[in-house]
Amino acid sequence: MTNPKTVAILGAGAWGASLANLAAANGHQVRVWSRQGSQTLEAVLKDVQIILSAISMIGVRDVASQVQSFPLSPEAIFVTATKGLDPETTCTPSQIWQTIFPNHAVVVLSGPNLSKEIQMELPAATVVASNIPTAAEVVQLVFSSHRFRVYTNPDPLGVELGGTLKNVIAIAAGVCDGLQLGTNAKAALVTRGLTEMVRIGNNWGAKTETFYGLSGLGDLLATCNSPLSRNYQVGYQLAGGKSLTEILANLQGTAEGVNTCRVLMQRAKQQNIAVPITEQVYRLLQGEITPGQALDELMLRDIKPEYNY
Numbered sequence: 001m002t003n004p005k006t007v008a009i010l011g012a013g014a015w016g017a018s019l020a021n022l023a024a025a026n027g028h029q030v031r032v033w034s035r036q037g038s039q040t041l042e043a044v045l046k047d048v049q050i051i052l053s054a055i056s057m058i059g060v061r062d063v064a065s066q067v068q069s070f071p072l073s074p075e076a077i078f079v080t081a082t083k084g085l086d087p088e089t090t091c092t093p094s095q096i097w098q099t100i101f102p103n104h105a106v107v108v109l110s111g112p113n114l115s116k117e118i119q120m121e122l123p124a125a126t127v128v129a130s131n132i133p134t135a136a137e138v139v140q141l142v143f144s145s146h147r148f149r150v151y152t153n154p155d156p157l158g159v160e161l162g163g164t165l166k167n168v169i170a171i172a173a174g175v176c177d178g179l180q181l182g183t184n185a186k187a188a189l190v191t192r193g194l195t196e197m198v199r200i201g202n203n204w205g206a207k208t209e210t211f212y213g214l215s216g217l218g219d220l221l222a223t224c225n226s227p228l229s230r231n232y233q234v235g236y237q238l239a240g241g242k243s244l245t246e247i248l249a250n251l252q253g254t255a256e257g258v259n260t261c262r263v264l265m266q267r268a269k270q271q272n273i274a275v276p277i278t279e280q281v282y283r284l285l286q287g288e289i290t291p292g293q294a295l296d297e298l299m300l301r302d303i304k305p306e307y308n309y
Contacts, residue, residue, distance in 0.1 A: 004028050005142055008048040010063060012037060013253060014115035015081060016054035021119070022143045042070050050077050050142060052109070053093065056254045057084025060093050064100045074103065077135045079128070081109045083163040084256040085263040092160045105135035108156040109143070110163035110215040112222035114229065118148065125149040127215045129159035151214065158210030161201045166220040167231040167257030168264060169193035171281050173224035174235025175291045189277070190224050196277050200264070203273050231257035238284060239291045261285060276301060 005028045009020045012034035024030045033044040045051065045067065055063055060082055078101060082093040091099075098106045111126030118124055126143070128150055130136040136152040144150040153159050172193065176186050197220070198211045210216055223229045227236070234255045237247045248255065265282045268275045280294040289297070 005049045006047060007050045007052060007142065008033065008044045009052050009054060011054035013054065018115045018118040019052060019054060019081060019143065022145060022148055025145060026142060028142055041066055045070050045072065048076060049073065050079060050139065052079040052081060054081045057082055057093065057256055057259060060096050061086065064097055068100055077105045077107060077138060079107045079109050079139055083110065083167060085164060085260050087259060087263050090263050090267045092164065094156055094160055105130060105132040107135050107139045108160045110159050110219065112214060112218040114222060114226055116228050121147050123147055125151065125214055127151050127153045127159050127213065129153035129156040131156060153210065155207045155210045157204060158201055158206030159215040161204060161206050162197065162211055162216035163219050164260055165197040165200055166223050168261045168278050168281055169220060170223040170229055170231035171235040171257045172277050174232040175239045178236040178239025179291055190220060193277055194220060196275055200273055200275065203271055230255040234258060244285055258285060
């Protein structure tokens with residue numbers, strides 16, 4: 001290791017632990033902070049060069065505000081690995097970090113990365129994206145290994161939205177499998193789901209091609225096809241007749257798609273974006289319709305061209 005870094009990982013859940021292990025295996029000095037841990041946030045942040053946030057969306061703003069009260073190196077790079085939207089402002093996690101730390105580089109890390117598989121050292125790839133290419137390249141070196149391939153990307157918003165929006169489609173995919181609707185239906189759902197993600201992303205200012213990469217299509221395929229995905233499990237169990245309250249009470253970790261869906265509907269109404277799949281998932285989560293009724297609503301929409309040329 002020619003240039004070891006000191007890395008602070010905020011959040012000791014499965015995802016934070018996986019990323020901590022990757023950096024430590026590359027010879028970097030890694031410190032992990034969690035609310036339940038024994039180390040103070042100040043001690044963990046002392047003289048660090050990289051601060052990676054892997055906390056759930058609900059805690060991002062609070063933790064970012066706490067970090068602000070401690071002295072940091074002006075060269076410190078923030079990395080956000082949270083997938084979600086702020087319910088109050090509809091901001092993404094990187095937008096929150098960048099607003100609070102306007103003079104620091106912020107890098108988004110996102111991809112088809114199921115924590116359990118990474119912990120088992122199965123091959124995987126991810127994307128690190130920033131408006132400052134050199135910052136993304138530093139982070140790329142910290143986490144890359146022969147089992148974990150890291151690509152850089154200049155569209156942080158698109159990379160972040162890919163990882164966030166696919167969680168809503170994953171709930172729909174879980175419903176699809178739970179109702180045993182078949183491979184044709186699942187393929188159609190995931191494809192139209194990707195179209196919906198692109199439409200929302202474009203409205204937000206993200207680049208279309210980003211959504212066809214690892215952090216968009218890649219993450220969508222992983223999350224829509226794996227029982228390891230918490231969002232997929234929410235949909236699958238809703239199709240099996242369980243209530244959302246019951247599902248969330250027994251779920252290990254956070255299904256970010258539930259909150260994301262609510263925030264997305266709010267933004268789609270404000271911006272007048274067509275989000276038919278998101279809308280049915282939202283109504284299902286609200287208990288307004290059954291999984292079968294959601295399917296009927298999607299199948300009985302007006303017929304139209306696939307693309308608006």
